[in-house]
Each structure stands twice: as C-alpha cells, then as structure tokens.
Amino acid sequence: MELTLWTYEGPPHIGAMRIATSMKKLHYVLHAPQGDTYADLLFTMIERRGTRPPVTYTTFQARDLGGDTAELVKGHIKEAVDRFNPEALLVGESCTAELIQDQPGSLAKGMGFDIPIVSLELPAYSKKENWGGSETFYQIVRNLLKDHSEESKQTWQEEKRRPRVNLLGPTLLGFRCRDDILEIQKLLGQHGIDVNVVAPLGASPADIIRIPDADVNVCLYPEIAESTCIWLERNLNIPYTTTVPLGVGATQDFLRELHEVLGMEIPQSVNESNNSKLTWYSNSVDSNYLTGKRVFIFGDGTHALAAARIANEELGFKVVGLGTYSREMARKVRPAAKALGLEALITNDYLEVEEAIKETSPELVLGTQMERHSAKRLGIPCAVISTPMHVQDVPARYSPQMGWEGANVIFDDWVHPLMMGLEEHLIGMFKHDFEFVDGHQSHLGHLGGKGTENINQGVKTTISNDSTNTSADPIWTHEGERELSKIPFFVRGKVRRNTENYARQAGCREINEETLYDAKAHYKA
Amino acid sequence: MSGATLLKESGPREVFCGLTSIVWLHRRMPDAFFLVVGSRTCAHLIQSAAGVMIFAEPRFGTAILEERDLAGLADAHDELNRVVKNLLARRPEIKTLFLVGSCPSEVIKIDLSRVAENLNIELKGQVTVLNYSGSGIETTFTQGEDGALKALIPLMPKSDQKKLLLVGTLANAVEDRLISIFNRLGIDNIQSFPPRQSTELPSIGSETKVLLTQPYLTDTARELKNKGAEIIEAPFPLGVTGSTLWIQAAANSFGIEKSLVDSILNPLIARAKKALAPHVEKLSGKKLFLLPESQLEIPLARFLSNECGMEIVEIGTPYLNRDLMKAEIDLLPPDCRIVEGQHVEKQLDRVRDSSPDLVVCGMGLANPLEAEGISTKWSIEMVFSPIHGIDQASDLAELFSRPLRRHDILNPKTLTAN
Numbered sequence: 001m002e003l004t005l006w007t008y009e010g011p012p013h014i015g016a017m018r019i020a021t022s023m024k025k026l027h028y029v030l031h032a033p034q035g036d037t038y039a040d041l042l043f044t045m046i047e048r049r050g051t052r053p054p055v056t057y058t059t060f061q062a063r064d065l066g067g068d069t070a071e072l073v074k075g076h077i078k079e080a081v082d083r084f085n086p087e088a089l090l091v092g093e094s095c096t097a098e099l100i101q102d103q104p105g106s107l108a109k110g111m112g113f114d115i116p117i118v119s120l121e122l123p124a125y126s127k128k129e130n131w132g133g134s135e136t137f138y139q140i141v142r143n144l145l146k147d148h149s150e151e152s153k154q155t156w157q158e159e160k161r162r163p164r165v166n167l168l169g170p171t172l173l174g175f176r177c178r179d180d181i182l183e184i185q186k187l188l189g190q191h192g193i194d195v196n197v198v199a200p201l202g203a204s205p206a207d208i209i210r211i212p213d214a215d216v217n218v219c220l221y222p223e224i225a226e227s228t229c230i231w232l233e234r235n236l237n238i239p240y241t242t243t244v245p246l247g248v249g250a251t252q253d254f255l256r257e258l259h260e261v262l263g264m265e266i267p268q269s270v271n272e273s274n275n276s277k278l279t280w281y282s283n284s285v286d287s288n289y290l291t292g293k294r295v296f297i298f299g300d301g302t303h304a305l306a307a308a309r310i311a312n313e314e315l316g317f318k319v320v321g322l323g324t325y326s327r328e329m330a331r332k333v334r335p336a337a338k339a340l341g342l343e344a345l346i347t348n349d350y351l352e353v354e355e356a357i358k359e360t361s362p363e364l365v366l367g368t369q370m371e372r373h374s375a376k377r378l379g380i381p382c383a384v385i386s387t388p389m390h391v392q393d394v395p396a397r398y399s400p401q402m403g404w405e406g407a408n409v410i411f412d413d414w415v416h417p418l419m420m421g422l423e424e425h426l427i428g429m430f431k432h433d434f435e436f437v438d439g440h441q442s443h444l445g446h447l448g449g450k451g452t453e454n455i456n457q458g459v460k461t462t463i464s465n466d467s468t469n470t471s472a473d474p475i476w477t478h479e480g481e482r483e484l485s486k487i488p489f490f491v492r493g494k495v496r497r498n499t500e501n502y503a504r505q506a507g508c509r510e511i512n513e514e515t516l517y518d519a520k521a522h523y524k525a
Numbered sequence: 526m527s528g529a530t531l532l533k534e535s536g537p538r539e540v541f542c543g544l545t546s547i548v549w550l551h552r553r554m555p556d557a558f559f560l561v562v563g564s565r566t567c568a569h570l571i572q573s574a575a576g577v578m579i580f581a582e583p584r585f586g587t588a589i590l591e592e593r594d595l596a597g598l599a600d601a602h603d604e605l606n607r608v609v610k611n612l613l614a615r616r617p618e619i620k621t622l623f624l625v626g627s628c629p630s631e632v633i634k635i636d637l638s639r640v641a642e643n644l645n646i647e648l649k650g651q652v653t654v655l656n657y658s659g660s661g662i663e664t665t666f667t668q669g670e671d672g673a674l675k676a677l678i679p680l681m682p683k684s685d686q687k688k689l690l691l692v693g694t695l696a697n698a699v700e701d702r703l704i705s706i707f708n709r710l711g712i713d714n715i716q717s718f719p720p721r722q723s724t725e726l727p728s729i730g731s732e733t734k735v736l737l738t739q740p741y742l743t744d745t746a747r748e749l750k751n752k753g754a755e756i757i758e759a760p761f762p763l764g765v766t767g768s769t770l771w772i773q774a775a776a777n778s779f780g781i782e783k784s785l786v787d788s789i790l791n792p793l794i795a796r797a798k799k800a801l802a803p804h805v806e807k808l809s810g811k812k813l814f815l816l817p818e819s820q821l822e823i824p825l826a827r828f829l830s831n832e833c834g835m836e837i838v839e840i841g842t843p844y845l846n847r848d849l850m851k852a853e854i855d856l857l858p859p860d861c862r863i864v865e866g867q868h869v870e871k872q873l874d875r876v877r878d879s880s881p882d883l884v885v886c887g888m889g890l891a892n893p894l895e896a897e898g899i900s901t902k903w904s905i906e907m908v909f910s911p912i913h914g915i916d917q918a919s920d921l922a923e924l925f926s927r928p929l930r931r932h933d934i935l936n937p938k939t940l941t942a943n
Contacts, residue, residue, distance in 0.1 A: 001594050001604035003560075003612060005586040010569040033628045035542025035661025038570045040889030050896025052889070059538040062631070062662040076537060083870060095564035096628035096662070099595070124564055125592045351582070 006350055006370065008325035008388055012122035012132025013094045014039055019136040019224075020090055021053040022171045022200040026140075027086035029077050031104045032094035034059040046389050047172055056080040058097070058104075065100065073104045074111060081113055087205040088144065089113065090136070092120030116205065118143045130223045130300070130326060133171060137200055138227045144208045150236050156215050156262070163262045164194040166214040168229060168240075169221030170201040173389045175303060177201055179400035180220065184245065187403045191255065191267065200224075212236050216261050220244065220402070222302055223326065245402045246306030247410065248276050248314055276407035281415075282315055293418065296321035296362035298345065298353050298371055299386025301329020303401075305336050307366045307385050310410060312340065320360040321345065323353065325368075350374065361493050364418055369393070381417035474503035480511040498523055528859035531845070536868025539887055540818050540843050541574065541905075542661030543669030544625060548575040549908055550673055550719070551584045553694045556620040557723040559585040559673075560612065561659070562605060562635060563627030574905070584619075586612070590629055598635065605640050613652055621723035623673060626658035653680065653723075665843040667741035667819050667908065670694060674719060674745040677726060678752065681718075684728030688714035689775060690754065692746070693739030696911035697721070703738075703762070703914050706772065709789050710781050729754055736775050738762060738913060740853070741820035743846045760852040763821070764828030764922075765797045768915040770852070793915045800919035801832065807926040809834030811882035814875075817841035817867050818887050818904040823853045825885065825907065830858055833922055837861050838879045841872060883925060900928040 013030060020028035021043050030036070037057050043049045058076045060069055081089060091108040105119020118139050122132045156163040167184060170177035178201075185195050196214035197207045211217075211232065217240035219229045229240035239261050245254035252270050259266045273279045281287060295317045297307045301324045311317040322337040323345025324330065330346045337344035345356050354374040357365060365375040365382040369390040375382035384393060385401075400406040476484070487495050495516070502519035503511050544567055547559045561567045568587035575583075588608045594601040605624075613619060622644075624637045637656035644654040657672035658664060664672060674692070689712050691700065704715050716727035731753040737746060740761050750756055759774035760767045769790055776786045813835045815822040822842045829835040837858065845865040847854075854863070864872070869890075876884055876899070884894055884901045891901040902925055912921040 001591060001601070001608050002589045003586055003608045004565075004568045004589050005583055006572050007565060007568050007589075009565075011565040013566075014569065033542070033661040034538045034540055034665065035544065035570065035628070036566060037539045037887075037889060038541060038545075038573055040539065041887075042573060044889055044892040048892055050892055052893045057537055057539075060662065062660075065632070065662065079536075079870075095566050096632055099629060099632045123592070124566070125590060125595060128565065 004348075008348055008350070008368065008370070009129035010039075010042075010388075011095055011124050012127045012129060012135070013092060013120075013124065014042070015129040015132025015134070016090065016092055016120055016122060016136040017043075017053055017055055018129075018133050018171045018173050019140065019200045020055060021049075023140075023203050023205075025087040025204040025206070026054060026090060027080055027084045028053075028055045028090040028092070029058070029073075029080050029104065029108070030055055030092055030094060031058045031060070031073055031097035031102060033096050034061060036094050036096075042389075043172060046391050047394055048391075049172070054084065054086070056084075060097075069100060070102050070107055073102055074107055077104070077108050077111060081115070086115065088116040088118060088140070090118050090120060090140070092122060092136075093124075095124035098124050116143055131328060133224050134227050134328075137168075137224055138231060140200075140205075141208055141211065141228050142231060144205055145211065145232075145236065148209075148212055148236060150212065153212070153237075162192055162194050163215050163264065164196040164213070165216045165218050165258070165262075166196050166211055167198045167218050167220055169219060169223070169225030170198065171221070171224055172201065173387065174201075174221060174224070175300070175385075175387045175389070175393060176399060176401045176406075177221070178394075179398050180402040180406065182398070183400035183403040183405050184218070184220065187245070187251070187255075188258075191259070191264075193258070193262070212238065214238065216240065216258065218258065223300060223329065244302055244306060246303065246406065247310035248278050248404070248407045250306060250309060251276070251403055251407065276404040278314060278407040278411040281411050287315075287415075290415065290418065291316045293317045293364055294320045294360070294362040295364045295366055296357050296360055296371075297385070298323045298325075298356075298365075298367040300324060301326045301333055303386040305329075305333060308336055308340065310407075311366070311414075314407075315411075315414070317364070320362050321356055323347065323356070354378075361497075363491075364414065366414065383414045383417055474500055474508055474511050474515075477510050477512045479513045480516060483513045483516050495520075529854050529857050529861040529863050532862065532864045534864050534866045534868050534871070536866075537870065538843075538867040539816075539869040539889055540867065541666040541887065542570070542628070543659035543664030543666065543672060544571055544627065544661075545574050545666050545905075546659065546669030546673070546908075547571060547585050547625065549694055550670060553719050553721065554621070554723040555584065555721075556618065557584065557623060558612070558616060558619045558621070559623045559625055560609065561585070561587040561625045561627055562630040562637060563587055563590065563625075564629045565589050567627045567629075582616070590633075595633060598633070601633075601635055602640055605635070606644065609640075609644060609654070613648075619652055622652055622654045623676065624654060624656040625669075625673075626656065626660055628660045628662050631658060631660045631662060655680075665818070665820075667739070667821075668743075668844070670739070671742050671744050674742065675748050677719065677723075678729075678745070678748045681726045681752070682728040683730050683752075685730045685732050686714060686728070687732040688716060688727075688734070689779070690727055690729070690733050690735045690749075691715065691717045692735050692737050692749065693742055694719060695738050695913055699911040699913050699917060702916060703772075706789070706793075706914075707775065710772075710776050710779075710786060712775065712779050712781070734775070734778050736771065737849070739821075740824055740846075740849060741844075743844075743849060746849060758852055760827070760856060761821075761824040762913045763824045763918075764832050765794055765801065765915055765918045766832060766856070767824060767828060767853075768913070768918065769794060772915075790915070797915045797918045801922055804919060804922035804926040805833050807929055808922065810836065811929065812836045812838050812879065813925075814838045814879060814881040814884045815840050816872065816876075816884065816886040816890065816904070817843040817864070819907055820844060821904070821907050822885070823850055823857070823863065826861070827853055827856050828918075828921065829925060830861075831856060832918070833925070835883075835925075838881050839864060839872075839875060841867060843867070883928060885925075900932050902928055 043053050091105045108117045170181050217229050219225045219240045232238045241257050243254040243257050245251040255270045295311050304324045308322050319340045324333045325348050334344045350370045365371050366385045368386050372382045499519040641654040641656045655676040657676040659669040729752045733754040735749050735754045735756045757774050757778050759771045762768040762771040822840050826837050826840045830837050840863045885904050894901050
C-alpha cells in the first residue's frame with residue numbers, strides 16, 4: 001500500500017482510453033463501476049474535445065455483483081457494437097472489474113462478431129497509464145497485423161517511389177503531440193520523405209493495417225510506441241528510428257539516422273546552423289546571462305532526457321537535477337544523469353521531487369505542471385516540459401516541441417521565465433528609486449523572489465542540526481545581512497548557505513561583511 | 526403527489542462516485558483528513574475532479590492498493606495501519622481521520638470499521654478514526670457526504686436542549702446569513718452539521734429539530750431520526766419560494782408568529798424577486814434538460830420552472846428518495862418527467878430529439894454537447910457555489926442564464942438579406 005496525495009500517471013486503463021480516443025472507428029468497452037466515467041472529462045475538458053471518448057462503461061453497481069455480471073457485460077458489448085458500428089472493438093477492465101474476473105475479452109470473442117476484437121489485460125495494481133497506453137497500442141497492432149505476410153514487399157528504390165515512413169506514438173493527452181506530428185510531417189516533406197500512417201492519433205483500424213506499406217517506423221514517443229516498433233521490426237522486418245527529434249542536435253541526429261536507415265544520402269542542409277533560431281538566439285550576446293544557469297529537470301522519460309541534452313548542449317545551462325516519474329524509462333534516464341555527474345531521481349512522489357528542488361536550489365525548473373506549482377511556492381521560475389496534461393498544455397496556437405520549430409518554441413518557453421527572473425532582480429536593484437512602486441508582483445506569485453531565501457533557511461536548519469555537536473550556528477550581523485541583501489535573490493540562498501558552511505569550517509561565530517567576502521574567495525579558489 | 530411522471534432507467538451511467546464529495550467535505554472541516562483506501566483510479570479521479578495541485582499538501586489522499594495487498598487481507602489491514610501512522614506522524618494537525626472505502630476495497634472486503642476501531646484504541650483519542658464508503662458500486666457523487674455525516678452521528682453528544690440543527694454542507698457565508706435570519710425570527714439555538722471543525726460536533730436529542738439544507742442526505746436523516754430528532758418536512762432552500770417555505774417550516778415548528786415571519790421575510794422576498802427579474806427574462810420559455818448527477822436536480826427544476834419560467838423537458842436524478850423529495854415533487858408542474866437512474870446513450874438521444882436550450886450535466890458531457898450547439902451548465906458547480914437562501918436566488922438563476930447570455934453574445938442573430 002502506498003500513500004498518494006497526487007499521482008503523475010493514472011491507472012493503465014486510462015492509457016488504453018488515450019489510445020482508443022486518439023483513434024477513429026474503434027470502440028472500447030470498459031468493464032468498470034460507476035464513477036470511473038470521470039475519465040471522460042480528461043478528454044472533453046483538458047483537451048476540449050467536442051466528442052465523447054468512444055468508451056462504453058458497464059457501470060456495474062453493488063446489486064449487480066450478486067447476479068450475473070457476465071450477462072451484463074455481454075449486454076453492453078452488444079449494444080455498443082450495434083450503436084457505434086466500429087471497425088474493431090477493444091474490451092478491457094478497470095481496477096475493480098479486474099477483481100471480479102468476468103473475462104470480458106473472452107466473453108466478447110464468444111459473441112460471434114465479424115470485427116476484430118482486441119482483449120486487453122492491464123494489471124491495475126502494478127502498472128500505470130503509459131504502460132497501459134503502450135500495451136494497448138501494441139495489442140491493437142499485433143491483432144490487426146497478425147496474419148500479414150511480408151513476402152512481396154519491395155524497397156522504395158525497387159518500387160521507384162519516394163520513401164515513406166509511419167509516425168508512431170502520438171496520442172491525446174500526450175505532450176504537444178497534435179503539433180509535433182505536423183512539424184515532423186513538414187520536416188520529412190522537406191527531405192522528400194512521405195508519411196504513410198500516423199498512429200494512434202487519427203488512425204482507424206484500416207490505417208493500422210496499412211502500417212506495413214512503410215519502409216521505416218519513426219518512434220516519436222517511446223513511452224507509447226517502442227514495444228510496437230520492436231514487434232514490427234521482429235515480425236514484419238520494418239526497421240525503426242530511436243532518436244526523438246526534440247532540440248536542434250536531436251533533430252539533426254534524427255534526420256541523419258532516418259536517412260541512413262532508409263539508405264538515403266544525408267543532405268548537407270541537416271548540419272546548417274540556421275534551421276532553428278534557437279542556435280543563433282543562444283549564441284547572441286544577450287544569452288550570455290544564461291551561462292551556467294542551474295536547472296532542475298523532471299518529467300516523463302523522453303522529455304526529461306531531451307531537456308537535459310538541450311539545456312546542457314544548446315543553451316549552456318548547468319543541469320543540477322534530472323529525474324522521471326516513469327519507471328519504464330529509468331533504464332535510459334539513469335546513465336544520462338550519470339553522464340552529467342548526477343544521480344537520477346526516479347519517483348512518483350511529488351513531495352520527494354519538491355525536496356530535491358529545494359536541495360539543489362536551481363534557478364530554473366523544467367518539469368510537469370506539478371513542478372510548476374512547487375516552483376511557484378518556492379519562488380523559482382519554471383517551464384512545463386512534460387505530461388501529465390493540464391488545460392494550459394493544449395494551447396490554441398501552433399506550439400510543437402519537436403523539429404526546428406519545436407526548438408524555437410522551447411527557447412522561448414524556457415528563457416522567458418528566466419528573463420522574468422532577471423526582471424525581478426532589476427526590481428530588487430531599483431526598488432529604492434523614487435519612481436519605483438513597492439509591492440510589484442511578477443509571474444512568481446506573491447512570493448516574488450523571496451522564496452529562494454525561505455528554501456535555504458530550511459536547508460540551513462537541516463545543516464545546523466547535523467553539526468550541533470561540533471559548533472554553534474554562526475550568527476549574521478546586521479552588516480552581514482545588509483551585504484547579503486545586495487546579492488541578487490536567485491543566488492542569495494546559495495551564498496547564504498556557502499557562507500554559513502564556510503563560517504562553521506573557519507570557526508567564525510559571527511558573519512559580517514568581511515566573512516561574506518572571505519567565503520566568496522574561499523569557494524572561488 | 527402532483528402529476529409528475531416517475532420513471533426508472535438502467536444502463537451505462539455517466540456519474541461521479543461518492544469519493545468526489547471529499548472535494549467539498551475537506552474544505553468544510555479543515556481539521557479532518559480523508560484517506561481513500563482504493564486504487565490508482567480513485568487517486569486519479571479525485572485529483573481530476575479537484576484542483577489538487579494548488580495545495581502544498583492536500584487534506585485528502587489515497588492509500589493505493591498494490592498487488593500484494595490483494596493477496597492477503599490480514600496484510601492489507603497491517604499495511605493500512607502503517608500508512609495511517611505515517612500519515613498522522615507527518616500531519617499532527619489532523620483531528621479526525623476518515624477512512625473512505627472504494628470499489629476495490631469493498632469488493633475485496635477490507636474491513637475498514639475494524640481497522641478504525643483498532644486505530645482508535647491505539648491512538649487513545651488523539652485522533653478520531655471513522656470510516657464510510659464512497660465507492661461507485663454503492664454511491665453516487667453527493668451520497669458520499671451522506672455517508673461521511675452518517676459516520677459522525679454516533680459521536681454526537683446527547684442533549685435535550687431545544688434547537689435547530691441545519692444538516693448538509695453549505696458555503697460558510699450562506700450559512701452565516703441563514704443563521705442570522707433565523708436569529709431575527711427568534712430562533713437562537715442553532716447548530717450546523719457537519720460542523721466547521723470536526724471536533725465540535727453538535728449535540729442531538731428529542732428536542733432537536735433538523736432542517737435539511739441538501740436533498741441527498743437520506744441515511745443521515747434516518748440516523749438523526751433514530752437519535753430522537755425531528756426532521757422538519759420542507760422543500761429545499763433553493764430559489765425564493767423554496768427558501769421561504771424552508772424558513773417558514775422551521776418557524777412553524779418553533780411556533781413563531783406568522784406575522785413576525787412575514788414581516789422579516791417579505792422585504793427579502795421583494796428584493797430577491799427584483800434581482801431575479803433580468804434572469805427570468807432570459808430564462809423564461811427556454812427548454813431545460815437535467816441529466817442525473819447531484820440529486821439537486823429536482824429542487825433546481827422546481828426553481829427554474831416555477832420562478833424562472835423555464836420549460837422542463839426531463840429531470841434526471843441518480844437516486845430518488847420519495848419521502849425526502851415529496852414536498853419538492855408536489856411543487857413541480859404537472860406532467861413533469863422524472864427519470865431515476867440512467868442509460869446515458871438513450872438519454873442523450875432524448876436530449877438531441879428535444880433540442881433543449883440548456884442542459885445541466887456532468888463535466889465529461891458538457892463540451893460534446895456544446896460542440897453540438899447545445900448550451901450546458903456543469904452540475905458540479907451547484908455543490909461549490911453559494912446558492913442557498915432567498916438572497917442567493919438571483920445568483921442561482923445567474924448560473925443558468927449566463928450560458929444563454931454567452932451563447933447570444935457569441936452568436937448574434939443577424940438579419941440575412943435574401
């Protein structure tokens with residue numbers, strides 16, 4: 001049993017719903033008690049979908065449990081098929097139905113429908129949403145393509161046509177998927193590569209059957225599509241790309257990988273520096289202040305990994321924390337963190353993430369909506385880079401993360417909160433000028449920049465608890481505090497902590513103006 | 526009863542389960558914590574229905590069952606014990622802990638009352654541990670509050686003092702207002718249930734007169750009656766008429782002069798009617814369809830039809846308690862169709878066939894209906910908004926007139942030249 005106040009991922013059947021709702025002409029009969037229908041609002045409210053998810057909930061009640069729930073399930077299945085007339089039917093259970101073991105998938109298969117029936121087994125007490133999405137997509141593809149024969153397949157060169165690929169993995173409630181697929185389609189078009197099928201988002205079962213017409217699968221979101229891509233490679237001999245085109249470097253790598261897998265020559269244009277404005281903006285002189293900015297990164301595996309690379313290589317930040325809530329992706333995130341000299345934070349507990357943010361005192365947090373809230377409480381700027389989705393993550397404007405335009409969007413989204421941070425600093429500097437109105441508030445909420453100090457006071461207490469035996473806590477003199485207050489708020493906490501550590505080591509009882517400069521020299525040396 | 530047609534329907538439902546009521550209960554009693562014993566689905570439901578992220582640490586959470594908890598119940602009980610103790614160690618401000626049963630905990634028969642009993646012995650009164658079920662297999666939406674209140678009743682002290690007990694969660698400001706009106710009528714001994722602090726439970730006895738503020742408290746009303754309290758029969762305090770009849774019923778029961786009641790209420794009624802007028806103009810003659818969710822549907826329909834002139838197509842309700850709802854049904858226009866239960870597909874067919882001007886529905890259905898050009902109002906808003914009492918009648922009407930007004934602003938009727 002695990003105490004959870006908030007969870008990054010829903011249960012696995014929510015993942016299945018994401019696949020079902022992303023697709024067309026598919027229906028999902030979900031054996032679930034009343035109340036589980038709340039899931040509809042994720043799609044109709046967060047994504048503002050104008051249609052209901054194609055899901056029939058059996059909504060059984062306690063009084064049904066005494067009777068024949070199997071008959072109830074069959075009734076709902078028949079009604080759903082009659083009413084919605086799908087090309088294929090998904091049948092599965094939510095957590096409670098799993099306990100009563102009605103086997104709805106087998107029941108459906110015994111009802112004599114002439115459409116494919118995909119039975120889902122998603123263990124609700126051990127797995128989560130992304131796993132459920134991945135498994136559902138895999139089961140759909142496997143079921144619809146199990147009788148497919150590869151014998152007559154020819155390469156694009158042999159058929160004298162343009163190469164074509166499938167884009168696999170985009171779903172509803174996935175981070176900016178809607179715009180990413182447009183951006184990637186545009187990018188591939190520029191290189192003479194056609195898109196055969198995009199799935200699951202927008203695909204019908206008939207489209208899934210066309211997947212083998214492509215030369216290569218592009219695995220855009222490994223959380224959802226990796227297991228499907230592996231199966232398609234093993235069984236239908238379709239290779240897949242593993243680079244996710246998030247950021248300038250990764251987009252270049254992706255294009256190189258794709259050209260190579262397709263047997264195409266890598267065009268020079270891939271390496272040009274003006275594909276995305278991120279490169280020049282990052283080189284421009286006013287980006288100098290971005291150098292070494294301490295960033296804390298947390299999200300799903302794919303976006304956290306990509307963010308670490310962009311932050312480190314393309315923006316010149318210093319990554320001080322890297323983690324993911326996705327256990328399935330821990331295998332990839334751990335070595336990436338290690339390469340940055342960090343230990344990856346793998347957790348589903350947002351309070352643990354908040355603690356880690358406090359401890360590393362970053363100047364920017366790149367996280368989920370939950371980290372945005374934590375960062376707001378701590379007075380640290382934040383940009384959202386990953387699911388779970390919030391209505392803010394479905395902007396009206398075109399706003400991809402992938403490809404060249406995605407890199408532009410990322411530059412703006414990450415740097416603007418920092419510029420606002422700089423604005424806070426200027427406010428601090430000029431607050432004694434007569435033109436200045438006190439009580440100015442910016443995007444950081446009522447805390448303004450003061451939060452960073454609060455954090456570090458917290459840290460201070462912990463440190464002093466550890467060292468009570470060796471020495472008493474140094475006391476800040478009035479002059480010391482005044483000097484400290486002149487330091488920009490976003491490094492003030494770190495300076496306070498370093499100075500106190502130094503004072504303890506040096507055996508100073510008091511911290512005055514000079515101690516601050518001594519500590520500064522000590523740590524620079 | 527009036528000529529209302531009462532029908533029953535079964536099939537796929539689109540309603541919240543009782544866990545959802547935690548969303549307002551935890552705000553009412555800030556010293557209580559609600560611990561759902563359930564699955565990741567339960568946790569996800571509550572965080573999706575409530576804006577959980579705005580809290581540093583919310584006063585509700587889920588003890589998520591894992592595979593090994595399903596294997597042996599003894600272990601599950603021990604595990605729950607452990608989770609509760611960790612929680613209480615971290616949150617010393619908690620005075621009352623509700624263990625809330627869910628669909629999975631009910632199906633595998635975790636005995637929450639036994640866990641609560643053992644914890645109460647161990648904790649020696651520092652924290653009171655209670656349990657009730659908010660599971661979807663037994664409860665819908667507002668029935669969760671019914672269960673939570675019922676669980677508190679055994680702790681209420683006994684008292685033979687004559688008093689008025691307001692039962693059901695109200696917005697604090699509205700509650701203060703209603704109490705001040707009763708005070709003016711000469712009713713001074715008034716308490717509320719649930720209280721604003723879980724430890725300050727009102728007393729109960731044969732001289733307690735209960736006035737229900739909410740229509741969904743079937744079990745609570747029954748238990749209070751068993752404790753000797755008298756349940757005052759009245760419609761619910763929604764709209765001018767409903768609120769007036771509700772206050773008058775209490776006044777009658779306390780033997781207060783009609784002339785005094787009239788002299789205090791009449792100015793309020795006149796003022797409220799004036800405030801209501803612009804909304805009546807907007808709502809009058811418009812067709813209303815209410816889908817089942819909060820059990821507030823019947824009183825709302827009564828208000829919107831009798832006081833705002835709306836035409837009622839259908840009133841859906843997840844559950845119909847004919848005794849508690851009698852006074853309401855009597856006030857409904859003849860031939861009103863009330864459907865208890867739901868077959869969501871068939872009901873949506875009826876919505877489309879009747880082309881209503883406004884549909885009251887759950888959050889999952891609102892945007893799909895809006896996309897079909899049908900204006901909607903979220904039923905969940907009714908349990909969050911201060912809508913009770915004479916003074917709030919125009920605010921209540923405004924909740925329904927706003928979507929229609931917005932629709933007109935965005936879709937101006939233009940003359941087309943042929």
